[in-house]
Amino acid sequence: MIRIGGFLVGIGFTVVVLFSFIMGAYNFATEDKVGAPEYEFYKKPKDVAFAQDGAFGKWDLAQLQRGYQVYKEVCAACHGLQYVAFRDLAQLGYNEDEVKALAAEWINVPDIDPDTGEAIVRPGVPTDNFPSPYPNNVAAAAANNNAIPPDLSLMTKARGDGTAYVYSLLTGYGPIPEELTAKYPEFDTPDGLHFNEYFPNLNIAMAPPITTKDQVTYADGTEATISQMSQDVSAFLAWTAEPKMVERKQTGWVVMLFLLFATILAYFSKQQIWSAAKPKKTK
Amino acid sequence: MSFPWARQYEPTNGFMKFLDERLPLPRLVYNAVGAGYPVPRNLSYMWNFGVLAGFFLVAQIVTGVVLAMHYAANAEVAFGTVEHIMRDVNWGWLMRYAHANGASFFFIVVYIHIFRGFFYSSYKAPREMIWLLGVVIFLLMMATAFMGYVLPWGQMSFWGAKVITGLFGAIPLVGEPLQVWLLGGFAPDNAALNRFFSLHFLLPFVIAGVVILHIWALHIPGSSNPTGVEVKKESDTLPFHPYYTAKDGFGLGVILLFFAFMVFFLPNTLGHPDNYIEANPLATPAHIVPEWYFYPFYAILRAFTFDFILSAKLWGVLAMFAAILVWFFLPWLDRSPVRSGHYRPLFRKFFWFGLIPCMVVLFICGGAPAEEPFVMISQIATAYYFLHFLVILPIVSSIEKPEPLPYSITEAVLGEDEDATLGATAAAKA
Numbered sequence: 001m002i003r004i005g006g007f008l009v010g011i012g013f014t015v016v017v018l019f020s021f022i023m024g025a026y027n028f029a030t031e032d033k034v035g036a037p038e039y040e041f042y043k044k045p046k047d048v049a050f051a052q053d054g055a056f057g058k059w060d061l062a063q064l065q066r067g068y069q070v071y072k073e074v075c076a077a078c079h080g081l082q083y084v085a086f087r088d089l090a091q092l093g094y095n096e097d098e099v100k101a102l103a104a105e106w107i108n109v110p111d112i113d114p115d116t117g118e119a120i121v122r123p124g125v126p127t128d129n130f131p132s133p134y135p136n137n138v139a140a141a142a143a144n145n146n147a148i149p150p151d152l153s154l155m156t157k158a159r160g161d162g163t164a165y166v167y168s169l170l171t172g173y174g175p176i177p178e179e180l181t182a183k184y185p186e187f188d189t190p191d192g193l194h195f196n197e198y199f200p201n202l203n204i205a206m207a208p209p210i211t212t213k214d215q216v217t218y219a220d221g222t223e224a225t226i227s228q229m230s231q232d233v234s235a236f237l238a239w240t241a242e243p244k245m246v247e248r249k250q251t252g253w254v255v256m257l258f259l260l261f262a263t264i265l266a267y268f269s270k271q272q273i274w275s276a277a278k279p280k281k282t283k
Numbered sequence: 284m285s286f287p288w289a290r291q292y293e294p295t296n297g298f299m300k301f302l303d304e305r306l307p308l309p310r311l312v313y314n315a316v317g318a319g320y321p322v323p324r325n326l327s328y329m330w331n332f333g334v335l336a337g338f339f340l341v342a343q344i345v346t347g348v349v350l351a352m353h354y355a356a357n358a359e360v361a362f363g364t365v366e367h368i369m370r371d372v373n374w375g376w377l378m379r380y381a382h383a384n385g386a387s388f389f390f391i392v393v394y395i396h397i398f399r400g401f402f403y404s405s406y407k408a409p410r411e412m413i414w415l416l417g418v419v420i421f422l423l424m425m426a427t428a429f430m431g432y433v434l435p436w437g438q439m440s441f442w443g444a445k446v447i448t449g450l451f452g453a454i455p456l457v458g459e460p461l462q463v464w465l466l467g468g469f470a471p472d473n474a475a476l477n478r479f480f481s482l483h484f485l486l487p488f489v490i491a492g493v494v495i496l497h498i499w500a501l502h503i504p505g506s507s508n509p510t511g512v513e514v515k516k517e518s519d520t521l522p523f524h525p526y527y528t529a530k531d532g533f534g535l536g537v538i539l540l541f542f543a544f545m546v547f548f549l550p551n552t553l554g555h556p557d558n559y560i561e562a563n564p565l566a567t568p569a570h571i572v573p574e575w576y577f578y579p580f581y582a583i584l585r586a587f588t589f590d591f592i593l594s595a596k597l598w599g600v601l602a603m604f605a606a607i608l609v610w611f612f613l614p615w616l617d618r619s620p621v622r623s624g625h626y627r628p629l630f631r632k633f634f635w636f637g638l639i640p641c642m643v644v645l646f647i648c649g650g651a652p653a654e655e656p657f658v659m660i661s662q663i664a665t666a667y668y669f670l671h672f673l674v675i676l677p678i679v680s681s682i683e684k685p686e687p688l689p690y691s692i693t694e695a696v697l698g699e700d701e702d703a704t705l706g707a708t709a710a711a712k713a
Contacts, residue, residue, distance in 0.1 A: 002612055002615040002616065003615065003616060003618075003677045004608070006616055006672075007610055007673060007674055007677065009605065009609075009673055010669045010670055010672065010673025010674045011673075011674065013602050013605065013666075013669040014593045014669055014674075016602075016667045017586050017587060017598075017602070017662050017665045017666050017669075018585065018591060018600055018662070019591050019665055020586065020587050020589045020591070020595065020662055020664065021590045021659055021662035021666070022337075023588070024588055024589070024655070024658055024662065025659055027571055027658075028655050030658065045554065061299055076713045082419050083363070083366045085615055088370075092537055104460035121675040133704065140471070150560075153366070154366070154559045154560075157551060157554050157556065157559040158557065158560045159556055160556050168435065174458060187691040234460070241559075242376075243370060244369070244370070244376045248377075248547055248550070249547060249548060251377070251547060252543065252544075252546070252547025252548055253547075255543045256540065256543050256544065256547070257548060259536060259539050259540050259543055260540065262424075262536055263533065263536030263537060263539075263540060266430075266532045266535075266536045267528070267533050267536075268531075269529055270529040270532065270533045273525050273526060274526060274528045274529070274530070277324060277526060
């Protein structure tokens with residue numbers, strides 16, 4: 001009975017799914033193929049190397065400090081870092097006093113006046129998280145042509161190949177390529193959007209943020225090219241996304257070496273134990 | 284229970300004797316995974332995966348309990364508490380990555396365990412109960428993993444929850460009210476997140492309970508083995524301890540090396556980047572996909588694209604559940620008296636060149652966007668999946684001529700068995 005029932009159920013599902021297949025194949029064969037510029041002209045992130053990449057990678061602290069500077073002077077106008085606290089900046093190589101001074105530069109940390117209970121803003125202290133540039137999402141949308149600038153704390157983990165993606169996006173603005181216009185004459189970048197072939201939609205709401213050489217004057221004297229600034233801020237955002245990344249990899253090596261040792265021991269003890277059960281000729 | 288030559292537990296000191304007479308826990312362990320459990324002597328490394336699955340269940344419970352101490356199941360703060368675990372909790376990043384990748388490894392070892400069962404027909408008499416309980420464990424694991432993926436309240440959490448609970452909406456008449464009742468609202472929100480957390484905490488202990496039944500049922504006939512020939516005598520077996528504890532210990536070391544590599548060097552590779560974006564009911568991700576271990580079943584769900592008497596969506600839901608429920612009937616669908624695929628030439632071909640490629644194709648299509656040619660490929664694979672279990676397997680098991688089996692496990696391992704020779708001589712004389 002079970003086998004007859006199973007046979008009927010099996011044939012049933014097969015017939016129904018093959019019906020879908022035939023209908024789908026017919027539509028696929030007869031439909032006009034409509035290409036999509038977003039599909040054809042979207043580019044994978046550029047190949048760019050960072051000090052923290054790879055199993056032995058370590059943060060380049062000077063680069064992270066430069067990246068912090070780019071974030072503060074350029075990105076922070078529109079983008080928050082809500083999951084990062086000022087105290088975390090100590091990991092970039094700043095000492096306690098420097099962290100206090102850096103936190104105090106952010107003068108718009110929202111708080112409650114302890115005497116009157118009114119909402120106020122005050123300079124940051126190390127225990128605060130980075131303040132959001134907008135009081136709420138409505139204000140953020142209103143100020144940005146209805147596109148809310150995303151928080152950047154996790155940006156490099158929230159996109160495939162995220163660090164390279166951020167770098168490519170920052171350096172990927174430009175005119176619409178001629179091949180695209182030739183193939184899709186109706187493709188256009190509406191007002192308020194900007195063409196960027198590293199953005200999945202090709203048109204991004206963010207205006208090019210890093211546009212000129214020496215837009216940021218680096219404290220350490222590094223030459224501030226567009227590529228350099230983009231790379232530095234990408235590295236900084238890789239850190240904000242996962243401050244424990246280097247610690248994680250270094251712990252990983254210790255764990256892997258221990259496990260390798262333990263596994264080799266386990267292998268030989270298994271061999272030793274099983275030698276007692278080796279096939280013996282009984283004659 | 285167990286074979287007559289199984290060693291008996293003997294307390295070695297006064298305390299153990301005292302304990303054994305009042306609460307024989309040491310005796311239980313001795314008979315379950317100690318020297319008192321005789322196991323076929325020819326088990327391959329494919330027989331490691333049950334113990335490994337048990338290990339990952341325990342690891343998931345331990346890391347999960349720690350994570351629950353720092354997590355808050357509230358839609359307002361859930362995403363933030365996960366970041367709190369990642370940034371501020373001591374070793375929190377390790378706990379979370381171990382838990383997230385631990386789920387993947389739990390599924391990897393369980394899939395190998397299940398497919399080991401397919402190849403060696405471990406579901407056949409007298410082991411049907413072990414198999415049925417195993418399928419129950421797998422279903423519970425799927426529910427637990429799905430709800431666990433919702434907890435970080437990222438984009439894939441939210442939209443995955445919406446799609447999967449939406450499946451219940453396909454049931455005629457009661458579908459929509461049922462969906463609202465399950466979610467506690469019209470869309471996933473606080474009510475859904477809270478109950479998912481509650482159930483995600485509860486179900487692993489239910490799994491642990493069913494695992495105990497699974498192992499209990501296993502100890503009645505004892506383990507199957509690569510020849511599929513049942514244990515006949517003492518020389519066919521070895522005590523579980525020290526032989527298989529040592530072998531499982533080595534296997535555990537190997538899988539932990541892979542596990543540590545993923546946790547420490549590629550912790551987000553098996554996840555989806557979109558889950559690092561906080562849930563937003565107003566922004567639908569471009570491609571909603573479940574966790575990788577659901578891809579084959581997700582492909583079956585999406586393979587039904589045209590209404591055929593019933594709605595295509597309902598067909599997809601029925602087929603997806605049927606794809607797993609069919610495993611319950613395997614012991615009665617496969618009637619070949621021979622268990623092991625090693626001695627079943629036709630069955631073996633359909634396993635390696637039918638079922639395995641079919642699962643790989645379904646896996647790839649399940650993770651791919653729902654567009655051609657993936658949909659058409661997944662439809663062919665879905666058809667094969669049902670034909671394999673419900674049509675091919677019963678027919679093959681009736682018509683195929685199995686290859687000659689060894690007389691006993693002893694003969695398979697040692698090359699000859701005196702009893703077999705004696706039996707043959709006796710038969711020749713008669």
